[in-house]
Amino acid sequence: MPPALWTVWVLGSVISLPKEGASDQASSLSCDPTGVCDGRSRSLNSIPSGLTAAVKSLDLSSNEITYVSNSDLRRCVNLRTLRLGANEIHTVEEDSFFSLRSLEYLDLSYNRLSYFSSSWFRSLSALKFLNLLGNLYKTLGERSLFSHLPNLRILKVGNSNSFTEIQEKDFAGLTLLEKLEINVPNLQAYAPKSLKSIQNISHLILHLKQPVLLLEIFVDILSSLEHLELRDTDLNTFHFSEVSINETNTSIKKFTFRNVQITDESFPEVVKLFNYVSGGLEVEFDDCTHDGVGDFRTLTLETIKHLGDVETLTIRKLHIPQFFLFHDLSNIYSLTGKVKRITIENSKVFLVPCLLSQHLKSLEYLDLSENLMSEETLKNSACEHAWPLLKTLVLRQNRLKSLEKTGEILLTLKNLTNLDISKNNFHSMPETCQWPGKMKYLNLSSTRIQSLTRCIPQTLEILDISNNDLDSFSLILPKLKELYISRNKLKTLPDASFLPVLLVMRISRNIINTFSKEQLDSFQKLKTLEAGGNSFICSCDFLSFTQGLEKHGSGLFFIL
Ligand SMILES: *[C@@H]1O[C@H](CO)[C@@H](O)[C@H](O)[C@H]1NC(C)=O
Ligand SMILES: *[C@@H]1O[C@H](CO)[C@@H](O)[C@H](O)[C@H]1NC(C)=O
Ligand SMILES: *[C@@H]1O[C@H](CO)[C@@H](O)[C@H](O)[C@H]1NC(C)=O
Ligand SMILES: *[C@@H]1O[C@H](CO)[C@@H](O)[C@H](O)[C@H]1NC(C)=O
Ligand SMILES: *[C@@H]1O[C@H](CO)[C@@H](O)[C@H](O)[C@H]1NC(C)=O
Numbered sequence: 001m002p003p004a005l006w007t008v009w010v011l012g013s014v015i016s017l018p019k020e021g022a023s024d025q026a027s028s029l030s031c032d033p034t035g036v037c038d039g040r041s042r043s044l045n046s047i048p049s050g051l052t053a054a055v056k057s058l059d060l061s062s063n064e065i066t067y068v069s070n071s072d073l074r075r076c077v078n079l080r081t082l083r084l085g086a087n088e089i090h091t092v093e094e095d096s097f098f099s100l101r102s103l104e105y106l107d108l109s110y111n112r113l114s115y116f117s118s119s120w121f122r123s124l125s126a127l128k129f130l131n132l133l134g135n136l137y138k139t140l141g142e143r144s145l146f147s148h149l150p151n152l153r154i155l156k157v158g159n160s161n162s163f164t165e166i167q168e169k170d171f172a173g174l175t176l177l178e179k180l181e182i183n184v185p186n187l188q189a190y191a192p193k194s195l196k197s198i199q200n201i202s203h204l205i206l207h208l209k210q211p212v213l214l215l216e217i218f219v220d221i222l223s224s225l226e227h228l229e230l231r232d233t234d235l236n237t238f239h240f241s242e243v244s245i246n247e248t249n250t251s252i253k254k255f256t257f258r259n260v261q262i263t264d265e266s267f268p269e270v271v272k273l274f275n276y277v278s279g280g281l282e283v284e285f286d287d288c289t290h291d292g293v294g295d296f297r298t299l300t301l302e303t304i305k306h307l308g309d310v311e312t313l314t315i316r317k318l319h320i321p322q323f324f325l326f327h328d329l330s331n332i333y334s335l336t337g338k339v340k341r342i343t344i345e346n347s348k349v350f351l352v353p354c355l356l357s358q359h360l361k362s363l364e365y366l367d368l369s370e371n372l373m374s375e376e377t378l379k380n381s382a383c384e385h386a387w388p389l390l391k392t393l394v395l396r397q398n399r400l401k402s403l404e405k406t407g408e409i410l411l412t413l414k415n416l417t418n419l420d421i422s423k424n425n426f427h428s429m430p431e432t433c434q435w436p437g438k439m440k441y442l443n444l445s446s447t448r449i450q451s452l453t454r455c456i457p458q459t460l461e462i463l464d465i466s467n468n469d470l471d472s473f474s475l476i477l478p479k480l481k482e483l484y485i486s487r488n489k490l491k492t493l494p495d496a497s498f499l500p501v502l503l504v505m506r507i508s509r510n511i512i513n514t515f516s517k518e519q520l521d522s523f524q525k526l527k528t529l530e531a532g533g534n535s536f537i538c539s540c541d542f543l544s545f546t547q548g549l550e551k552h553g554s555g556l557f558f559i560l
Pocket of ligand 2: 246
């Protein structure tokens with residue numbers, strides 16, 4: 001045993017004993033009066049002694065602890081949260097967690113455990129969260145580890161090297177999980193039915209390098225899973241085979257592919273998975289690579305008809321090495337009629353072909369943030385009869401330059417109410433503009449605008465013009481309820497008579513010196529005013545009336 005270098009601690013304060021004879025770094029725990037103790041990153045090489053029933057939460061992550069003994073936590077009968085992640089733990093004695101009957105959260109991730117004993121978890125019947133990721137084990141052991149954990153809802157297992165095998169009894173006893181994460185990039189063996197015993201899983205995350213055993217797993221979870229997420233998988237050669245699938249009662253509603261690789265040939269095979277979903281499907285591709293040119297001519301409508309069940313499609317950071325050769329996807333247009341929401345973010349989109357826009361007859365929400373859309377291509381995309389039901393269009397951070405042209409192009413969108421064209425560089429605003437007749441929300445933040453004109457539509461209820469170069473505001477907007485105008489150069493509050501129904505104004509970080517009670521009172525409906533970060537000169541009048549505001553509880557939520 002190392003010399004006594006332990007720190008004695010008292011709840012509610014931090015007391016470190018003088019480190020006489022202690023060569024090691026200080027190793028004090030900080031505990032608050034409610035029993036929450038923080039001992040992260042303090043170079044501890046064992047669990048501090050003297051822990052009592054007063055401790056409710058103990059965080060010892062990122063230390064150098066190697067060993068957990070039967071006595072370390074014996075008196076912590078009220079412990080709810082125990083974090084031991086990122087240590088060097090190689091041994092946990094059999095009864096180490098025996099008295100932790102209230103424990104709800106246990107993190108043992110990123111240690112050096114090469115096996116697990118079912119006896120560790122025997123008395124943890126209150127446990128809801130268990131993280132065993134990133135240790136050295138090859139399997140989850142010979143006995144079912146989790147069968148005494150009826151309340152477990154979130155479970156994370158596996159590691160990126162040695163864990164290669166999923167055994168039939170591994171998940172026995174679990175019935176209802178909100179999240180199950182299995183990190184098994186090198187999966188070599190999957191015993192059929194291993195995951196079938198869990199009757200209900202909301203979200204399964206599988207890290208798999210190759211999809212070899214994916215279908216075996218898929219069959220087992222079809223009727224119990226809602227959301228399947230595949231991570232870091234090379235689907236370039238994925239081939240779907242129907243033979244093993246015999247389940248018609250499916251519960252899958254959402255697929256996520258994160259950092260997955262796909263080709264023109266394997267995409268149709270992936271789409272076949274969508275045949276096994278119930279009702280409207282949500283599909284998400286995050287940070288994926290499509291190594292191809294979108295040539296799906298080999299697809300037969302029969303094999304991909306279930307693409308037509310997709311209601312929500314989200315694509316973020318899609319990498320298409322040959323994006324400039326990408327096809328117009330015309331052979332899948334006929335399947336897009338039910339899609340209601342599409343997000344394609346940061347993926348070099350420069351055009352939605354007119355014909356595709358016209359097929360998107362149910363589309364209500366289109367987000368093309370951080371792409372390459374310009375007025376020229378937008379004109380083709382928002383052609384006559386494009387997106388007839390579109391309510392919300394987000395073109396944040398694209399290549400738009402002219403407000404006048406943008407408004408005119410969008411006149412085809414009769415149902416458009418929300419338009420976000422923030423983070424484009426408009427610089428100036430013409431005297432007048434045309435806009436779709438139902439516009440209620442316009443976001444022009446960070447567009448380098450220097451002054452406002454009647455180009456801003458009169459129908460607006462919400463206007464965001466934060467982070468521009470405005471030095472005054474003198475527009476009449478009879479329906480405006482929310483005005484976001486922070487981070488400009490305004491010297492005074494806008495005139496209340498221009499904004500008769502304003503409820504919310506955020507005007508922080510301008511250069512306003514002062515305003516009077518009368519000025520504020522003239523905003524009759526105002527409920528929230530945020531005005532921090534201005535250069536107020538605190539005259540006596542100003543101070544007394546702002547203090548008065550608080551006292552009289554004028555119903556105004558006021559932030560200076
Ligand atoms: C799974 O459980 C959740 C929450 O308890 C519930 O909403 C859902 O309908 C269940 N799914 C299935 C397939 O039983
Ligand atoms: C498929 O379902 C049928 C009828 O429900 C059953 O007889 C058969 O054994 C099942 N096949 C497999 C491989 O599960
Ligand atoms: C399908 O699954 C649901 C939920 O698990 C269940 O209530 C229903 O009885 C099943 N239907 C059939 C035909 O098996
Ligand atoms: C969309 O706009 C058209 C034309 O103005 C109108 O007939 C239709 O009712 C609108 N649909 C919705 C959902 O607002
Ligand atoms: C306007 O867009 C910016 C991003 O460009 C966003 O942060 C902000 O919340 C939006 N404003 C409103 C009122 O939704």
